[in-house]
Amino acid sequence: MGTIEVNGKTLETDEEGYLTTLDDWTEEVGNFLAKQENVELTPNHWEVINFLREYYTEFQIAPAVRVLTKSIGKKLGADKGNSQYLYELFPYGPAKQACKIAGLPKPTGCV
Numbered sequence: 001m002g003t004i005e006v007n008g009k010t011l012e013t014d015e016e017g018y019l020t021t022l023d024d025w026t027e028e029v030g031n032f033l034a035k036q037e038n039v040e041l042t043p044n045h046w047e048v049i050n051f052l053r054e055y056y057t058e059f060q061i062a063p064a065v066r067v068l069t070k071s072i073g074k075k076l077g078a079d080k081g082n083s084q085y086l087y088e089l090f091p092y093g094p095a096k097q098a099c100k101i102a103g104l105p106k107p108t109g110c111v
Helices: 026-038 043-059 064-077 085-090 094-101
Strands: 002-006 008-013
Touching: 002 026, 008 094, 026 094, 043 064, 043 085, 043 094, 064 094, 085 094
Parallel strands: none
Antiparallel strands: 002 008
16 A cells, blocks of 8 residues: 655555545546656546546446447547547556546456
Protein backbone atom coordinates (compact mmCIF):
# COMPACT_ATOMS: atom_id res chain seq x y z
CA MET A 1 0.00 0.00 0.00
CA GLY A 2 1.08 3.53 -0.71
CA THR A 3 -0.25 7.03 -0.41
CA ILE A 4 -0.44 10.20 -2.45
CA GLU A 5 -1.11 13.70 -1.22
CA VAL A 6 -3.43 15.98 -3.18
CA ASN A 7 -4.54 19.38 -1.88
CA GLY A 8 -3.44 18.48 1.64
CA LYS A 9 -5.37 15.20 1.70
CA THR A 10 -3.57 11.88 2.01
CA LEU A 11 -5.14 9.18 -0.16
CA GLU A 12 -4.38 5.47 -0.08
CA THR A 13 -3.23 3.63 -3.18
CA ASP A 14 -2.41 0.02 -3.89
CA GLU A 15 1.13 -1.11 -4.72
CA GLU A 16 0.66 -0.04 -8.37
CA GLY A 17 -0.67 3.43 -7.58
CA TYR A 18 -4.40 2.81 -8.11
CA LEU A 19 -6.69 4.52 -5.59
CA THR A 20 -8.06 2.09 -3.03
CA THR A 21 -11.18 4.19 -2.33
CA LEU A 22 -13.26 5.17 -5.35
CA ASP A 23 -14.87 8.11 -3.53
CA ASP A 24 -11.45 9.74 -2.99
CA TRP A 25 -11.29 10.67 -6.68
CA THR A 26 -11.77 14.25 -7.84
CA GLU A 27 -10.63 16.03 -11.00
CA GLU A 28 -7.66 17.35 -9.00
CA VAL A 29 -6.73 13.78 -8.07
CA GLY A 30 -7.11 12.82 -11.74
CA ASN A 31 -4.75 15.62 -12.73
CA PHE A 32 -2.24 14.53 -10.07
CA LEU A 33 -2.34 10.90 -11.21
CA ALA A 34 -1.99 11.98 -14.86
CA LYS A 35 1.16 13.95 -14.00
CA GLN A 36 2.58 10.85 -12.33
CA GLU A 37 1.85 8.96 -15.54
CA ASN A 38 3.40 11.72 -17.71
CA VAL A 39 0.06 12.38 -19.41
CA GLU A 40 -1.07 15.93 -20.12
CA LEU A 41 -4.85 15.83 -19.97
CA THR A 42 -6.82 17.33 -22.85
CA PRO A 43 -10.59 17.41 -23.40
CA ASN A 44 -10.20 14.11 -25.31
CA HIS A 45 -8.57 12.50 -22.28
CA TRP A 46 -11.36 13.77 -20.04
CA GLU A 47 -13.95 12.36 -22.43
CA VAL A 48 -12.44 8.88 -21.98
CA ILE A 49 -11.95 9.32 -18.21
CA ASN A 50 -15.57 10.42 -17.72
CA PHE A 51 -16.76 7.58 -19.95
CA LEU A 52 -14.82 5.09 -17.81
CA ARG A 53 -16.26 6.49 -14.58
CA GLU A 54 -19.81 6.26 -15.97
CA TYR A 55 -19.13 2.72 -17.21
CA TYR A 56 -17.83 1.69 -13.78
CA THR A 57 -20.85 3.23 -12.03
CA GLU A 58 -23.19 1.28 -14.31
CA PHE A 59 -21.42 -2.10 -14.44
CA GLN A 60 -19.24 -2.07 -11.27
CA ILE A 61 -16.23 -3.21 -13.28
CA ALA A 62 -13.43 -1.48 -15.16
CA PRO A 63 -13.57 -2.59 -18.81
CA ALA A 64 -10.72 -4.43 -20.46
CA VAL A 65 -9.26 -2.69 -23.52
CA ARG A 66 -11.36 -4.56 -26.10
CA VAL A 67 -14.62 -3.78 -24.28
CA LEU A 68 -13.49 -0.20 -23.73
CA THR A 69 -12.73 0.27 -27.44
CA LYS A 70 -16.10 -1.14 -28.53
CA SER A 71 -18.07 0.82 -25.92
CA ILE A 72 -16.34 4.11 -26.73
CA GLY A 73 -17.02 3.51 -30.43
CA LYS A 74 -20.73 3.09 -29.72
CA LYS A 75 -20.96 6.19 -27.58
CA LEU A 76 -18.39 8.59 -29.10
CA GLY A 77 -18.08 7.35 -32.69
CA ALA A 78 -15.78 5.13 -34.72
CA ASP A 79 -13.05 7.78 -34.96
CA LYS A 80 -12.59 7.51 -31.17
CA GLY A 81 -13.55 3.86 -30.76
CA ASN A 82 -10.30 2.40 -32.01
CA SER A 83 -7.18 1.30 -30.23
CA GLN A 84 -4.85 3.62 -32.15
CA TYR A 85 -6.73 6.71 -30.92
CA LEU A 86 -6.89 5.39 -27.36
CA TYR A 87 -3.19 4.45 -27.29
CA GLU A 88 -2.30 7.95 -28.50
CA LEU A 89 -4.11 9.32 -25.45
CA PHE A 90 -2.90 6.67 -22.99
CA PRO A 91 0.34 5.16 -24.34
CA TYR A 92 0.82 2.73 -21.44
CA GLY A 93 -2.51 1.05 -22.12
CA PRO A 94 -5.86 2.73 -22.60
CA ALA A 95 -7.68 0.56 -20.09
CA LYS A 96 -4.92 0.29 -17.50
CA GLN A 97 -3.55 3.84 -17.56
CA ALA A 98 -6.91 5.58 -18.12
CA CYS A 99 -8.51 3.62 -15.27
CA LYS A 100 -5.70 4.64 -12.93
CA ILE A 101 -6.14 8.32 -13.80
CA ALA A 102 -9.93 7.94 -13.49
CA GLY A 103 -9.52 6.59 -9.95
CA LEU A 104 -10.84 3.15 -10.87
CA PRO A 105 -9.43 -0.27 -10.04
CA LYS A 106 -7.08 -1.93 -12.47
CA PRO A 107 -9.14 -3.73 -15.15
CA THR A 108 -9.33 -7.48 -14.85
CA GLY A 109 -6.90 -9.19 -17.17
CA CYS A 110 -4.42 -6.28 -17.32
CA VAL A 111 -0.85 -7.22 -16.51
